[in-house]
Amino acid sequence: MSGTNGMATGVTAAGGTARAGAEERHAAALLALAGRAYDLAVRDVSADADRARLPGSQFGVARMRACLATMRALLARHDRDDHIVAYYVAGEAERVVSLAYELVRDPEATRLMGDLWHELKAARPPVSRDLARERIGKTALGIDPAATPRWL
């Protein structure tokens, strides 16, 4: 028999708002890290006029710009009751920092980029990615995310 057990998944009515706020803050922090990686890469590439005029550099920077614009839009317009914002931003922030890593050449910039990557990976989400994925999927499919047993 399926039942509802908020304790199993950490879903409680009172905790919902606090959790949503924590996820928003987490997403905002990751977006900020991705933004710093982008700025660092743009500064590094711009400092070398020849490299700035290479299509590979330009395409890499543009891809980061596009990802950042989508992340910002989602952070500004998202459903506070779901886990999507933190989940999506985490994945895309990694993509941006990874793209930025490929572009920097200056040793100091490379070291700073390493720090950003470490910070990104060390930032623990309020809800694990696995659990977030489960809840997003169940909600979309009309299944109570708090129902137990969780799996077949």
Added chain:
Amino acid sequence: MMAGSSPPAGLSALVTHLVALKPDLRPEEIGTGSSLTRDLGFDSLDLVRLAARIRDHHPEADLRSWLTVTSRTEIDSVASLAALLSETGRTDYVALARELAPAFAERAARHDAEASFPYENLDDLVRSGYTAMTVPREFGGGGADLAELCAAQQVLAGACASTAFSVNMHVHGLAMIAKLGGADAEWVCRAVADGAVIAGGFSEPGVGGNWWHPTTSAEPVEGGYVLNGRKGFFTGYPGATHLFLSAATVDDRGLPRPMAFLMPKPEKGIRVTGEWDAAGMRATGSHSLAIEDLFVEERWSIGEPGTLPLLFMTGVHWAWCSFAAVFAGIARAALDHVVATQRRRVLSVIGRPNAHLPGVQFRVAEMAARLAAAEAHLAAAVHADHDTDDPLGHYIDMSLMKTSVTRLAHEVVTLGMRVQGGSSLVSADPLQRMYRDVVAGLLVPPATDVVLEWAGKQALDVPIFAEPRWAG
């Protein structure tokens, strides 16, 4: 939305206005019983902005009486304001799209299989006034803004992407021309209000997304121009009564001056060289054309010679947002279809719907997350400040949005195919059509490589139009 009663006709329009003013509101959260102040968080300043917006869009609405009743009864429900908008007689184009969608969805498979143009859908769109959506109200149209256009187009695209994409060339092109004002705008707006349908042709073989360099020539002659050239992907050509296309004259220094022409579909001077027969968007009639000694009267030119790129860049939000809306609409329909199927389909080995399988849930989660991101980026672009003194920057921002939204829409539908499994390839499953249609989003203008080049150069402070284009 409130269950048990049908929503007022003005609800879609009101929801569009509310979301435009408070972007963090989600349409599905706005119930007819919601209080504007208590539930949706509108303060007095928000209400003033809402009143101004309603006056702009619904000049006949008697806001004064609504405000009087509201202040007396303290009932400021969404339903009461939506009912007021319903009384103005203005068409709610999102509701109209919902009304037309089921019949379009039913016809979509046949048109896709036959690669036939959906004339009957276009007739419905003209007859219902949908094609006059972006005609300003003073010329007898609906005066829909970009938000309403995109919301309506998403609904149509979910039913029949080919129909939505065909009419998109008309509705967004018309909006751009209408913004020009003057005689050029007035005659075409009045023609559309009377049933004219426009197809647009800016793509050419060998131009490769560089639409501002048309190779079709416009040679000045007495009373007009003679055009010669070739056009590709002339979407909506079979159903059009009017054609909107680009060509270039040559100035005194021998440099090309791109121009736009909008003319009644001519009886001679244009020949179909290839009927549209493609893997996706098969019912769009995006034929290839040869333009051969086509005489175009002077009066059919739009704007001043050479100003086409600037005109397009300042109005580009109409184009790229509406393009993105079509592909986001396909992705939304794909998610809805996948969810419905996975909730219904039961695997005998588990004895429950597939929706309970972890792999299905994880992939559906990825679909939902990407779709939310795509819709958010589109909404941000729709509601951005479009009155810009930096047309190139505006063009790049809108182009990046279109690139992101169509990439995400494509990923959503591709994930959907994997969730559905082999049955998604069967021709009876609409998902395979969505899969073929959504790919077009990656390919239609603006060309992704040009977007990436321009956006990258702008960020790196490299002159965008300098030659040679790259170092090395």
